[in-house]
Amino acid sequence: MTDWSGYIGLILQGALVTVELTVMGSALAVVMAFLAGLGRVSRFMAVRALATTYIEFFRGTSIFVQLFWVYFVLPFAGVTLSPLQAGVLALGLNVGAYGAEVVRGAVKAIGREQREACIALNLTRGQAMRYVILPQALPLMLPTFCNNAIELLKGTAVVSLISLTDMTFQAQVVRAQTGSTLIPFATILVLYFLMALAISYAMRWLERRMTRGLDGVRT
Amino acid sequence: MAAPIIRIDNIVKRYGPLTVLDGLSMEVLPGEKLALIGPSGSGKTTILRILMTLETISDGHIEVDGDQLYHMPKNGSLVAADDRHLHRMREKIGMVFQHFNLFPHKCVLDNVTLAPMLTKGVARAAAEKRAMELLDMVGLADKAKSMPAQLSGGQKQRVAIARALALSPKIMLFDEVTSALDPELVEEVLNVMRKLAAETDMTMLLVTHEMGFAHDFADRILFFDRGKIVEEGKPDEIFRNPRQERTQAFLRKIIAAGHRV
Numbered sequence: 001m002t003d004w005s006g007y008i009g010l011i012l013q014g015a016l017v018t019v020e021l022t023v024m025g026s027a028l029a030v031v032m033a034f035l036a037g038l039g040r041v042s043r044f045m046a047v048r049a050l051a052t053t054y055i056e057f058f059r060g061t062s063i064f065v066q067l068f069w070v071y072f073v074l075p076f077a078g079v080t081l082s083p084l085q086a087g088v089l090a091l092g093l094n095v096g097a098y099g100a101e102v103v104r105g106a107v108k109a110i111g112r113e114q115r116e117a118c119i120a121l122n123l124t125r126g127q128a129m130r131y132v133i134l135p136q137a138l139p140l141m142l143p144t145f146c147n148n149a150i151e152l153l154k155g156t157a158v159v160s161l162i163s164l165t166d167m168t169f170q171a172q173v174v175r176a177q178t179g180s181t182l183i184p185f186a187t188i189l190v191l192y193f194l195m196a197l198a199i200s201y202a203m204r205w206l207e208r209r210m211t212r213g214l215d216g217v218r219t
Numbered sequence: 220m221a222a223p224i225i226r227i228d229n230i231v232k233r234y235g236p237l238t239v240l241d242g243l244s245m246e247v248l249p250g251e252k253l254a255l256i257g258p259s260g261s262g263k264t265t266i267l268r269i270l271m272t273l274e275t276i277s278d279g280h281i282e283v284d285g286d287q288l289y290h291m292p293k294n295g296s297l298v299a300a301d302d303r304h305l306h307r308m309r310e311k312i313g314m315v316f317q318h319f320n321l322f323p324h325k326c327v328l329d330n331v332t333l334a335p336m337l338t339k340g341v342a343r344a345a346a347e348k349r350a351m352e353l354l355d356m357v358g359l360a361d362k363a364k365s366m367p368a369q370l371s372g373g374q375k376q377r378v379a380i381a382r383a384l385a386l387s388p389k390i391m392l393f394d395e396v397t398s399a400l401d402p403e404l405v406e407e408v409l410n411v412m413r414k415l416a417a418e419t420d421m422t423m424l425l426v427t428h429e430m431g432f433a434h435d436f437a438d439r440i441l442f443f444d445r446g447k448i449v450e451e452g453k454p455d456e457i458f459r460n461p462r463q464e465r466t467q468a469f470l471r472k473i474i475a476a477g478h479r480v
């Protein structure tokens with residue numbers, strides 16, 4: 001008879017790593033999404049080109065390859081990262097590239113009329129973005145951001161390849177040690193699902209807060 | 220006679236092969252109330268948008284309040300205006316749009332206070348005090364905390380007027396401000412404009428299809444057709460005695476369509 005409590009504890013430790021990766025990866029992804037998304041609508045050609053290159057590159061190559069580069073190739077350039085840092089960096093940059101298109105789309109969706117009102121009221125471009133465009137664009141981004149965050153959560157499993165002890169990694173350890181496949185993998189299935197659910201609820205709560213009194217905006 | 224506050228000199232506006240304004244010149248005196256009328260597509264909106272710097276010009280010069288609008292002097296010659304110059308010029312001009320363009324995520328009061336606080340550094344308390352005066356003037360003081368989505372079209376447009384006035388521009392541009400409204404809401408907006416015309420010495424340019432209103436409101440009527448001013452004069456001259464064939468035809472059509480003159 002196997003004593004499961006120790007093994008479940010192992011998986012829960014892995015769950016913590018997965019949560020950590022998801023939270024930090026998402027934070028980086030949001031930053032990158034806004035940098036690159038706003039860069040895409042910049043009036044400076046060089047900024048637009050830089051943003052486009054970043055987006056196309058990270059959407060056009062797989063997270064798997066990106067992770068290997070960050071972890072195994074960057075050291076040759078003198079940058080050595082811990083597995084956790086490498087995981088956060090790869091996931092954040094990858095998902096941020098998708099998020100950038102969401103930011104750009106939402107900003108573009110706030111139409112010409114709002115921009116022109118800003119010009120007529122003599123706001124600077126930065127003021128218009130900060131006080132008028134982004135507050136309206138944000139609620140438009142949230143549903144897709146929610147999907148992206150869940151994608152990122154699911155993507156975290158890839159870091160077990162660089163021997164980071166996330167939830168999937170620990171499940172494999174438990175499987176190897178106990179010979180049971182069902183219990184560890186059923187456990188992480190439920191845990192991944194609960195985490196995704198938590199993200200969904202958090203996003204929906206945010207969305208409700210942001211759109212309060214805003215009916216008629218999301219056309 | 221005072222020097223013109225707006226001097227438009229031979230401007231051309233093209234969209235690709237389409238010439239929308241074709242060597243247009245006009246002058247506006249300080250405090251003057253102008254109504255721009257004419258068939259749709261004749262360039263009335265375009266000239267207001269150019270004055271608001273929402274469009275560029277293909278050729279010509281515009282002087283507003285003594286300064287070039289799209290150019291600035293540099294080393295003895297005129298060069299294209301930079302952002303700083305444009306911001307300085309935009310301070311003098313306000314615009315009210317056909318579709319109000321209120322900020323839907325801000326309450327009525329915040330719609331009115333946002334620009335003065337951001338562009339003129341007015342403190343919130345002072346901005347709100349002034350905003351309440353303006354909202355009172357347009358009859359909406361009780362709606363200060365409402366969101367735009369909760370207002371009728373006529374109320375939205377009156378908020379938009381208050382919002383533009385909050386920056387105290389010398390020149391106000393109104394582009395068909397009642398044509399997106401249900402007929403029964405038109406009058407409440409026109410009344411605000413009448414009050415404005417009577418109580419302020421702001422220069423006002425108004426594009427409208429409300430000929431009766433144009434007649435009462437304006438010191439001078441400009442009749443636009445195909446990117447040119449075909450005829451201009453005092454309201455009585457234009458409406459009772461149009462000299463140009465095209466003005467006559469336009470007014471006949473408007474009257475036939477049931478508009479009061």
Ligand SMILES: Nc1ncnc2c1ncn2[C@@H]1O[C@H](COP(=O)(O)OP(=O)(O)O)[C@@H](O)[C@H]1O
Pocket residue numbers: 234237239257258259260261262263264265266
């Ligand atoms: N952004 C644009 N691109 C191309 N053509 C335009 C644009 N804006 C306006 N036009 C054209 O310019 C002409 C004048 O338009 P406008 O000034 O809106 O006329 P009005 O306000 O007198 O009805 C019209 O033929 C219109 O189709």
Ligand SMILES: [Mg+2]
Pocket residue numbers: 260263264265395426
């Ligand atoms: Mg028009």
